[in-house]
Amino acid sequence: MSICQQLIENAQPYWQAYTEHDFVRRLADGTLEKRCFQHYLKQDYLYLFQYNRALALALFKAENFTQMEAAHQSISTILAESKLHIQFCKSWGIEETELLQTPESAACVAYTRYVLDCGINGSLADLYAAIAPCALGYAEIARWIVEQQLSPANNPYQDWIDTYAAADFQQAATQLGELLNTLCADLTARQRTKVQQIFTTATRMEIAFWQMGLDLS
Numbered sequence: 001m002s003i004c005q006q007l008i009e010n011a012q013p014y015w016q017a018y019t020e021h022d023f024v025r026r027l028a029d030g031t032l033e034k035r036c037f038q039h040y041l042k043q044d045y046l047y048l049f050q051y052n053r054a055l056a057l058a059l060f061k062a063e064n065f066t067q068m069e070a071a072h073q074s075i076s077t078i079l080a081e082s083k084l085h086i087q088f089c090k091s092w093g094i095e096e097t098e099l100l101q102t103p104e105s106a107a108c109v110a111y112t113r114y115v116l117d118c119g120i121n122g123s124l125a126d127l128y129a130a131i132a133p134c135a136l137g138y139a140e141i142a143r144w145i146v147e148q149q150l151s152p153a154n155n156p157y158q159d160w161i162d163t164y165a166a167a168d169f170q171q172a173a174t175q176l177g178e179l180l181n182t183l184c185a186d187l188t189a190r191q192r193t194k195v196q197q198i199f200t201t202a203t204r205m206e207i208a209f210w211q212m213g214l215d216l217s
Helices: 003-010 014-019 022-029 034-061 065-091 096-101 106-121 124-147 158-165 167-184 189-215
Strands: none
Touching (some): 014 124, 014 189, 022 034, 022 158, 022 189, 034 096, 034 124, 034 189, 065 096, 065 167, 106 124, 106 189, 124 158, 124 189, 158 167
């Protein structure tokens, strides 16, 4: 079992609550209310901004050019994704001006500032432990929906599912997991415990982010 697999296993029951949340299930079967998805999309745009700031910390904390290149590629990917996100939001009736004027939800603030705090005050492994649940979880969710054939024909959320089930995102998530495995390989037991605590907390934050979408909070 890889270190990432151990982190996921030790984050139960939160990991399952995250990847099989009611928001995810309703998105998968197409019954999620449009306004819930729109609320999620706006908050996800704000999340991406803070997520990229966290990746900038990964670039700063890199200890070699390999780690620096990984952070640089991730930053470039998120910058491109943010532009695509704006276009995707337009298809759901959300203009860029509305995105820019939307206040961050409590769930978004709590999650993103926690990640940034881990990056500012912790090690590179700590930072990636806080970042990993997002990428690893979305990849797993999309695979689960596709493999279990949960999405019906004409699902309005099929584009979202296809984005995270696509080979490029699945590969990016795998690479992030491999990087976290490498960063954690030589950690002491105490350091590994801290990484686990961070990973589990970030997973709990993901649950709160889905719930925010359902509650329109």
